Amino acid sequence: MSFPSNDHDHRSCVASALGAAEAECRRRGARLTDIRRRVLELIWTSHAPVGAYALLEQLGRGAAPPTIYRALDFLLAHGLIHRIETQNAYVGCSHPGQPHAGLFLLCRQCGAVAELAEAATTRAIEQEAAALGFQVDSLTVEAHGLCPGCRGGASP
Amino acid sequence: MSFPSNDHDHRSCVASALGAAEAECRRRGARLTDIRRRVLELIWTSHAPVGAYALLEQLGRGAAPPTIYRALDFLLAHGLIHRIETQNAYVGCSHPGQPHAGLFLLCRQCGAVAELAEAATTRAIEQEAAALGFQVDSLTVEAHGLCPGCRGGASP
């Protein structure tokens, strides 16, 4: 929902994301296989978006591109990750299960990302669109700038 | 500002865009060379985003990728076109000269795009971000859905 503090317990951060993913997959009758689980874990290694080929390297031992892209497709389809269009990269979803338009704040300095799920902005855009007769099905919002930590002068 | 009607005079549409580009380049002391002008004209051939390699083909006779990407970089830098991140494609700017965050409505059926320059949405996002201490430098908003023409049942 907001930017993670620099000293937060990231281990529990990852654990809770994986737990939520398991639950969501059970709920949906989807199989969170070993590969998919490992990819999701790798994505959650940091709070910054990760590229497909970076994940591929970390996956190790002769994994080929289709392996990673299939896992990403699965995770995207089930709302467990988002694709950051302006970076060709992927980030874990902070609100799995609850439908929402991803709205991202991307720090240009430290790379951190925060995902908002406020409906206000979404509604504002939908209304502006509706005024022109346009029906919005999906929405991509990516704001680039400086996160609180990187603005403060102190390095994040 | 809105979706072009299907029977609008597109010739004058292109002409006015090229005229505005010339004026803006004069104002900025930038050189709208022949290649850059032709690329801009090709982009304005339709109101749908065009990919770099599609432009390259239309440019003809042995033009290589750097040629097109340099022209695109120039046109982007001077605010004459926008990049549509969700489509790796480029579209002419409807409001050259006046600074604005591009906010795009993209029809998934006919491919048409409308560019909004309403400051309201931009401000809403900036305020939501500011509430978290995030300073927005640039903003990407791309809404996918159905344009008025494609909603109406009648094919556009």
Added chain:
DNA sequence: TCATCAATTGTTATATTATAACGTTACATC
């Protein structure tokens, strides 16, 4: 149990989008 079918993964090749590097040409300015 095991036959069967669908989902998942492996493997190889290739498509698509974009940039690096370096030489050459055109243009402005003196």
Added chain:
DNA sequence: GATGTAACGTTATAATATAACAATTGATGA
């Protein structure tokens, strides 16, 4: 015209993503 810079040509390659098909796994019911 000499000089410096911006623009362009050319070749190669990087980065991102998908096609196609074979092999494997896992559920499901005869």
